[in-house]
Amino acid sequence: MRQCCSHNGTRRTRLGLAHANPVNRRIRVMVFGALCAVWIVVLVARLASLQLIEESQWLHRSARQHSTELTIASARGTIYDRENRMLAVSVPASSVYVRPHQVSDKEATAEILSKLLSIPRDEIRAKLDSDKPFVWIARQIPRLHGEKVAAQAIRGVDTMMESRRFYPYNHAASTLIGKVGVDGNGLSGIERRYESQLHGQHRRDKVKRDALGNLLFDDDPLKIMEIPQGSSVQLTIDAMVQTVLQEELERGRKSANAKAAMGVMVDAYSGQILALGHSPSVNLNLPARHSKADLAEPVLESVFEPGSVMKPFVAAAALQEGLVRPTDLVDCESGRMSFGGHIVKDVHPIKTVSVYDVVVRSSNIGMAKIGSRLGPQRLHEYLQRFGFGRNSQLGLPGETAGILRPVSEWARVDLATHSFGHGMAVTPLQVVRAFSSLVNGGSLPRLTVVHSGGSEDSTVTPFLRQDVVSQVRKMLIGAVHDEHGTGKNAKIPGVIVGGKTGTAQVPRKEGGGYEPGAYIASFVGFAEVPESELPILPVLMVSIIEPNTTSIYGGTLAAPVFQRVMQRVLNHFGAHTDWGGPNHNEAQPRGDQLIAPRNPVPIVPASFRM
Numbered sequence: 100m101r102q103c104c105s106h107n108g109t110r111r112t113r114l115g116l117a118h119a120n121p122v123n124r125r126i127r128v129m130v131f132g133a134l135c136a137v138w139i140v141v142l143v144a145r146l147a148s149l150q151l152i153e154e155s156q157w158l159h160r161s162a163r164q165h166s167t168e169l170t171i172a173s174a175r176g177t178i179y180d181r182e183n184r185m186l187a188v189s190v191p192a193s194s195v196y197v198r199p200h201q202v203s204d205k206e207a208t209a210e211i212l213s214k215l216l217s218i219p220r221d222e223i224r225a226k227l228d229s230d231k232p233f234v235w236i237a238r239q240i241p242r243l244h245g246e247k248v249a250a251q252a253i254r255g256v257d258t259m260m261e262s263r264r265f266y267p268y269n270h271a272a273s274t275l276i277g278k279v280g281v282d283g284n285g286l287s288g289i290e291r292r293y294e295s296q297l298h299g300q301h302r303r304d305k306v307k308r309d310a311l312g313n314l315l316f317d318d319d320p321l322k323i324m325e326i327p328q329g330s331s332v333q334l335t336i337d338a339m340v341q342t343v344l345q346e347e348l349e350r351g352r353k354s355a356n357a358k359a360a361m362g363v364m365v366d367a368y369s370g371q372i373l374a375l376g377h378s379p380s381v382n383l384n385l386p387a388r389h390s391k392a393d394l395a396e397p398v399l400e401s402v403f404e405p406g407s408v409m410k411p412f413v414a415a416a417a418l419q420e421g422l423v424r425p426t427d428l429v430d431c432e433s434g435r436m437s438f439g440g441h442i443v444k445d446v447h448p449i450k451t452v453s454v455y456d457v458v459v460r461s462s463n464i465g466m467a468k469i470g471s472r473l474g475p476q477r478l479h480e481y482l483q484r485f486g487f488g489r490n491s492q493l494g495l496p497g498e499t500a501g502i503l504r505p506v507s508e509w510a511r512v513d514l515a516t517h518s519f520g521h522g523m524a525v526t527p528l529q530v531v532r533a534f535s536s537l538v539n540g541g542s543l544p545r546l547t548v549v550h551s552g553g554s555e556d557s558t559v560t561p562f563l564r565q566d567v568v569s570q571v572r573k574m575l576i577g578a579v580h581d582e583h584g585t586g587k588n589a590k591i592p593g594v595i596v597g598g599k600t601g602t603a604q605v606p607r608k609e610g611g612g613y614e615p616g617a618y619i620a621s622f623v624g625f626a627e628v629p630e631s632e633l634p635i636l637p638v639l640m641v642s643i644i645e646p647n648t649t650s651i652y653g654g655t656l657a658a659p660v661f662q663r664v665m666q667r668v669l670n671h672f673g674a675h676t677d678w679g680g681p682n683h684n685e686a687q688p689r690g691d692q693l694i695a696p697r698n699p700v701p702i703v704p705a706s707f708r709m
Contacts, residue, residue: 174262176297176329178276178289180338181371181550185267187276187290189328192263193245195236199229201255208253212236215247238281239263264290270380271341274396275495275548278383287394289332291496293549297329333550335371340364343667348378348641351660355620355646362642362664363398363527366635367535367625370544373637373668375528399498402524403619403642406603406653407461407585409520411537411571413470414458416481418567422472425455425570429465436464439511443467446652458574461585461600463519470518475506478517484543484562485533487525491546501525520601530623531640537575538597538625539636541568572597579624588658589624591666594674598624598661600653605645617645622657626665628674635672639665 174189195216202208205227213220216237226234237244238261245258264279277288283298285291344362352360361377377397381389417423434448445462457465470478482488488503502524509517516522528546536543541563575597579586585600605617623640627633641657641664650656 174328175264175279175283175285175290176331178297179331179333180336180341181334181373182337183333184338186272186334186336186338187264187266189262190265191242192239192261193242193248193258194238194240194261195245195248195256195258197227197234197236197257198232198255199227199234200232202227203254208256211251211253212248212256215251216240216244264383266382266384268338268342269382269384270376271338271345272336272374272376273381273383274377274394275336275375276383278389278394287496288396289334289495289549292494293332297332335373335548335550336375337373337671339671340668341374341376343671344374344664345376345378345380347660347664347667348376349380350663351641351643351656352378355643355648355656357643357647357656358645359397360641360643360660361397361401361527362640362660363531364637364639364664364668365531365535365544365546367539367544367638368636370532370535370546371635372546372548373635375548395497396495398527399493399495400526402499402501402526403644404523404603404606405520405525405530406601406619406621407463407466407520408530408534408599408601408621408623408640408653409518409523410458410461410466411575411599412481412485412533413466413473413478413518414454414574415537415563415567415571416478417454417469417473418570419481419563420473420477423454423469425453425574427454428452429454429457429462429468431457431462431464434464436467438467438515439513441512441515443515455574455577456583458571458599459577459581459585460583461578463515466518467515470514475509475514478514479503479506479509482517482523485536486529486543487523487533491528491532493528493546493548495548498528499526501529520603527640527642530621531638534599534623534625534640535636535638536563537568537571538638540565575599575624585652585654586622586624586658588654589622589662589665591626591662591669593628594666594669595627595629596624596662596665597626598622598658600658602652618651619644620646620651620653620656622653622661624661624665626669628669631674633669633672633674637665637668639668 175187177185177189178187180186195212197208199205205224209220209224209227212218212223216223218237223236226236236256242260245260248256249258262283266273266276275288277290277292278286279290280286285294285297290297344364348360348362351357359377359379363375364373365371366373375396375398381387381393383389414423418425428451430451431445431449433450434445436443443464445464447460449456449460449462452460452462452465454465454469456462457469473481482503487501490498490500504513504523513522532544532546541561542559543562544559576595578584578599579589579596586596586598589596589598599622601619601621601623603619603621604613605619606612607614619642621640621642623638625636625638627636639661641660643653643656643660646656648656
């Protein structure tokens, strides 16, 4: 009976628990159900947010992971010379880049790339340690080098095709043409001036990529990677003439042991620049870093006192005004004269000579007296008419206007010094332009360096009379062919050469006086071949900067360079300089053959002082 009771008690206890369990179970089920409901609501809300509210954001993120926009930089247009020879052209090149976080063995990768690209290993290693997602290793290298890198199949390292600038004539007109940066933008010269024309629009193409970032092409990858092209530009430069000028400037600079040399040739009739350069020059094909000074074009940007090359312009002004005649006599004071409280000297002292001989023999004293007839105002006015004191409006970056101070700032002695090329500063471009007017009929030409398809108006109005041009032309020929001429070293057999020498000191950079022993030797002239139909009338200026030799004069340093350049250029244009015919002697005239004295009148009394 006890056992039975005990059993029944236990049973009652279990039954009691059994009666309590359904309640607890319901509570647990309700709690669990509530949690599930909340989770479902949250899940549905999140799904709704992803699919409705954040749809565009996630689609953009997905597109960014699986596709990319590839920018293909345009290849710049070709720069041609006047005969359609290529002076600057874009060629395909490879660029190597790295995604540092994808590179597993950075030490080995740096070692391999260093050997293939000839870049210091430490430099590459530093780029591999970058936190950036994309780093350039090398830009615009030869495609062969890029193919070697690609052949290594290094994870995280890849190549991209770009274009780089190549200059077929190396140094020739390099600073005139200008430099292009690695991003394809013109930095100087023609490349910068005509950036909008040469630099075409970049093309952007969308391409897919895999999880590793490798590009996947649906179409032909070669078609996608075709490089867009900019428009071309044609220059008036002649590549062959430019090469000749560059070679002879280098030869002349080395011969004179000079700091530099520069030169420019134009066609006196059209004003087209045929060649322009300097020595030493830069070769933009070489992967060197160039400073702003390296990329400057001295013919446009450098100014200097011209010296005696200014004398024909002052003589032309006095002739134009009717103040002198070529046969009028000038007392040159035996090489020494007081003027405005200063002493004016001649290198080669002479006494009384004609105006013609003042130019031919290059007398400072004689020219100071001729300038005094003009007076400060008229002299300044004519210098402006010849284009001094303002740039040529060529439109190239960096061209300077030189220095021609207002008359109000002149001292008394400036009338004399300006008459023989001191106290003012010019560029070689200004001088050849002004000189062209002395031989083309009296017109100051509009200089051009880029062909505009015939749209430019080359019409100019002469400001010198024809008789004045003829008289000055004879003086220029006499300066080369006369026995007393200072430019005898510019003679070319069978060719009529006219020109003027000039030697000037270099002013101190700090101002106040001149650098001791520093000179600029120049020669500017023209050349004609009798009975030859040349398409141009070439005018050339050559300047040797700070020579370190026994001679410092334009007649001994610059004139021989002029002679070699001009002879080679004439031959290039088909004019044989060994010509000799019945009029051969006319190519080597003397002063007394050109001007017969007629009622000579001293233009200034011998006792003249100022």
